[in-house]
Amino acid sequence: MEPVAEKSDRTSYLQGQRILIVEDQSLIAMELQDFLDKAGASIVGPVGRLQRALSMAENSSLDAALLDVDLNGERCWPVADTLSRRGIPFAFTTGYSNIVMPERFELHPSLPKPYREKDLLALLGKLLGTDREESGAISAVPEPIGR
Amino acid sequence: MRIHQDFLMAELDHRVKNTLATIQALVKYSSTGAGSMEDLTKGIQERVHAMARTHGFLAQNRWEGVELHKVMAEQFAPFGERVTIAGPKLMLRPKAALSISLALHELMTNAAKYGALSMASGLVEIAWGVRTRNGERWLVLSWVEQGGPPVAPPTRMGFGRLLLERSLGYDLDGEVSLDFWPTGLVCTAMIPFEHVIEHKE
Numbered sequence: 580m581e582p583v584a585e586k587s588d589r590t591s592y593l594q595g596q597r598i599l600i601v602e603d604q605s606l607i608a609m610e611l612q613d614f615l616d617k618a619g620a621s622i623v624g625p626v627g628r629l630q631r632a633l634s635m636a637e638n639s640s641l642d643a644a645l646l647d648v649d650l651n652g653e654r655c656w657p658v659a660d661t662l663s664r665r666g667i668p669f670a671f672t673t674g675y676s677n678i679v680m681p682e683r684f685e686l687h688p689s690l691p692k693p694y695r696e697k698d699l700l701a702l703l704g705k706l707l708g709t710d711r712e713e714s715g716a717i718s719a720v721p722e723p724i725g726r
Numbered sequence: 727m728r729i730h731q732d733f734l735m736a737e738l739d740h741r742v743k744n745t746l747a748t749i750q751a752l753v754k755y756s757s758t759g760a761g762s763m764e765d766l767t768k769g770i771q772e773r774v775h776a777m778a779r780t781h782g783f784l785a786q787n788r789w790e791g792v793e794l795h796k797v798m799a800e801q802f803a804p805f806g807e808r809v810t811i812a813g814p815k816l817m818l819r820p821k822a823a824l825s826i827s828l829a830l831h832e833l834m835t836n837a838a839k840y841g842a843l844s845m846a847s848g849l850v851e852i853a854w855g856v857r858t859r860n861g862e863r864w865l866v867l868s869w870v871e872q873g874g875p876p877v878a879p880p881t882r883m884g885f886g887r888l889l890l891e892r893s894l895g896y897d898l899d900g901e902v903s904l905d906f907w908p909t910g911l912v913c914t915a916m917i918p919f920e921h922v923i924e925h926k927e
Contacts, residue, residue, distance in 0.1 A: 603897070604744060604747070604748060604897060605892035605893060605895075605896035605897045606747075606748045606751035606752060606755070606889075606892070607744070607747045607748060607751055608896070609751060609755070609888075609892065610747075610750070610751040610754060610755075613754075625896075627896060627897070627899075628899065649740065651821070673740075673743075674739065674740040674741070674742070674743030674744040674747065675736060675739060675740045675743075676736075676739050676743070677736065677739075678736075691743070692743045692744060692746070692747040693743065693746045693747035693750045694747075
């Protein structure tokens with residue numbers, strides 16, 4: 580059993596932070612939304628379609644974003660490019676274990692599905708640059724295969 | 727050949743992980759509204775079973791799609807002639823087949839607990855067709871209950887209803903309306919036609 584962390588200490592950095600959720604499966608999006616709600620974040624989305632995600636990434640005021648790689652058969656790369664351009668930190672979430680990322684995103688953090696609440700919150704802490712003590716919870720950058 | 731196999735393995739991996747993530751959430755939310763541990767366990771079992779059955783149909787068809795009629799027939803077989811199913815021959819793409827079967831499962835569970843299927847006199851009519859609106863085609867699915875106990879709109883949003891609305895609304899980008907007529911629940915869903923594979927016959 581792992582010790583239960585003090586919730587307020589762990590997640591105070593998420594208070595009021597605007598996080599965009601891009602996820603095409605409603606149940607997974609609901610759960611994600613709950614984790615972030617509980618941590619006090621302010622949620623933008625969730626959104627599951629590429630075009631809508633793009634427009635939110637372009638036009639919303641955001642502190643960070645979580646991007647599901649596969650959106651109903653389309654890749655989320657254009658959304659990632661938009662966020663990069665705007666300087667908004669983001670991480671990928673995906674069910675693919677060995678996904679080949681475009682080179683420009685290879686060093687980006689990603690969280691494999693299904694994820695645990697604490698791993699998700701730790702990842703967001705890193706993205707927001709306010710939780711440097713936390714370590715080991717974020718998955719390593721996936722090893723590119725077949726290159 | 728190797729490349730094709732790698733592709734299939736990656737897709738399988740993706741599908742399994744997403745299914746596990748979905749079940750993780752399903753387990754979490756099934757507890758809302760469950761009266762007892764037994765109810766909770768049964769609720770999860772039934773939902774996982776509905777998903778597994780559709781997976782089975784999809785596997786039989788090489789994950790291309792499933793007949794809408796087939797999604798329903800087995801699910802409603804226990805109710806015999808009390809549930810009628812009518813509509814043109816249509817094949818659903820995998821994601822739509824999974825979402826629609828889960829939505830129907832929620833309607834069926836609700837009807838068996840509180841609605842038309844909770845009384846011997848109750849009937850359910852399920853029908854579907856194709857409608858064009860603003861130049862776009864939609865699959866229209868209707869669920870009409872009658873002959874059950876008098877119906878009043880529920881006072882709170884249960885997880886079953888949320889699951890029904892989200893799986894059709896969010897996952898399929900469709901529209902869902904629930905009307906609590908005194909004679910019985912009426913549910914109408916409009917599903918974008920991109921989720922349907924048209925028959926080449």
